[in-house]
Amino acid sequence: MGRYLARRVASILPTLFFVTVLIFGLQQLLPGDPAVILAGEDRDPNVVAYLRQKMHLDEPFLVRYAYWLGGVLQGDLGESLRIQKPVTELILEKLPVTIQLAVMAMLFALAIGVTAGIVSAVLKDSVWDYAANAFALWGLSTPNFWLGIMLILLFSVQLGWLPASGYVSPLEDLKGNLAAMVMPAFVLGNAIAAVLMRHTRSAMLLALSADYVRTARSKGLAGRIVILRHALPNALLPVITLGALEFGTLLSGAVLTEQVFTIPGFGKLIVDAVFNRDYAVVQGVVLFTATVYIALNLLADLAYFLVNPRMRV
Amino acid sequence: MTRARETLQKLARRKGAMLGLACVVLFVLLALLAPWIAPHDPLATSWGAIRKAPSAAHLFGTDEIGRDVFSRVIWGARASLLAGIVSVSLSLALGVPLGLAAGYIGGWTDALISRFTDAMLACPFLILAIALAAFLGPSLTNAMIAIGISATPIFIRLTRGQVLAVKTEDYIDAARAVGNPHLRIALRHVLPNVVSPLIVQATLAIAAAVIAEASLSFLGLGQQPPAPSWGSMLNTAKNYVDHAPWMAVWPGVSIFLLVLSFNLLGDGLRDALDPRHQ
Secondary structure, three states: OHHHHHHHHHHHHHHHHHHHHHHHHHHHHOOOOHHHHHOOOOOOHHHHHHHHHHOOOOOOHHHHHHHHHHHHHOOOOOEOOOOOOEHHHHHHHHHHHHHHHHHHHHHHHHHHHHHHHHHHHHOOOOHHHHHHHHHHHHHHHOOHHHHHHHHHHHHHHHOOOOOOOOOOOOOOOHHHHHHHHHHHHHHHHHHHHHHHHHHHHHHHHHHHOOHHHHHHHHOOOOHHHHHHHHHHHHHHHHHHHHHHHOHHHHHHHHHHHHHHOOOOOHHHHHHHHHHOOOHHHHHHHHHHHHHHHHHHHHHHHHHHHHHOHHHHO | OHHHHHHHHHHHOOHHHHHHHHHHHHHHHHHHOHHHHOOOOOOOOOHHHOOOOOOOOOOOOEOOOOOEHHHHHHHHHHHHHHHHHHHHHHHHHHHHHHHHHHHHHOHHHHHHHHHHHHHHHHOOHHHHHHHHHHHHOOOHHHHHHHHHHHHHHHHHHHHHHHHHHHHOOHHHHHHHHOOOOHHHHHHHHHHHHHHHHHHHHHHHHHHHHHHHHHHHHHHOOOOOOOOOOHHHHHHHHHHHOOOOOHHHHHHHHHHHHHHHHHHHHHHHHHHHHOHHHO
């Protein structure tokens, strides 16, 4: 156990190293002198000179990378030039909003995706199976920002049931917060529900054809108990670990969803930073998401290891 | 050749895949023939026809500066198809040689390429594309480059995995035994045997690239106004959803149909090419 753990944790180090190289390397793509670009419209020579010195632009690439990495290792992702705040602070400020959105979206995705997956596997080749497959195809092919606009049209403009925007913190007004978040969460969860449905369906089909399910059936257990007690727990294991890997889709989707519903989260932070040419924020956000993704991946592996005794041999 | 024919026959028996193919062909024709099919100039503004509901003169209505939405949807097919095909070609051009090198050469080459692939896969696809497009500057070309690079690691990983499986086959040993140089073995004996899964993945990647281009354009990082693109049309439409909903409906329906068609085609190809389904 200890050795596996150590090996698995050690294996993420080279990946993290390459992630930092990749993200720092993005800066090299800027056409022209970064200091001049970052100095904005007026290109004040004093500002340019200050930025040059601050970003160590006169040093070679490797030296600049070393300076930057040194900061990153101490939790310093640089400073937003527009908002004049440390990037880490900005990220931590916006994170709770996106976490709430992501958690609500995942709940929608699990509720819809897993249910549809079970139904379509148990009733294979029935109308329900076809409907669930059509739903998955719909979920995978719908751009979520368009779905968001269409839901605003229906529920906000036509029916007037839900607000089209206007995020409030749950600490201030929980009801208002949920009303503002339910549509974005559904929109974001939709695509992931489709993926989870496909995973659940194939995992359930596999579980239903397994020997232990046949044994359970042959000793006379009711169909419902066989499905819920015997097949489902075994089928859900890979689904849950795969769910952790959908985190990337969740964050990519959050960028668009937050833009449609004007939610002041993580996604809005990166889009605003892109348009303000606040490159340190863009780099910080990408680095942060990649690190979280790698950490989640590791946790999913460890969870799998812990619940699956065969892995421990 | 018989294998290709067999695959095509299998594909032809799948209704979903054929429907997808027909729809893709239709969109390609729309894009190619846009100048002749579109009833209006997609850029021509008309102050007398601002946000007019769909009518005989304007099938899909008009937008906030009086442009014909139907004509813009037809011309928009160009940006979407171009982005889908060009960016996936770029991913293939970068990903296949790297995957082939990693799988065939092994050792340090493999370790280096694989760790770099892991690093890229750790960055969420769209967020990486947004970051790349942000640093490169907003334009359709840069959006295609950004999407192409972001989708590359999937192709590296897929090619590498396939090559590792093929490398142990007897015919590769035979080719080596008769004294073929490595490059020739890699290109003439390994590559042709890993093409099937690449075709499937490329078709599904086009679907993802079409959505990604629409997303980048929606955020203002792709096709720049006034040139028509479905994503940027939706970006504007979002602000008029209460007064001119038709502006938002048709570009979205078009993205959905094109993406669905490539997904159907990709699923069909997978079933037709996968030996387990035979």
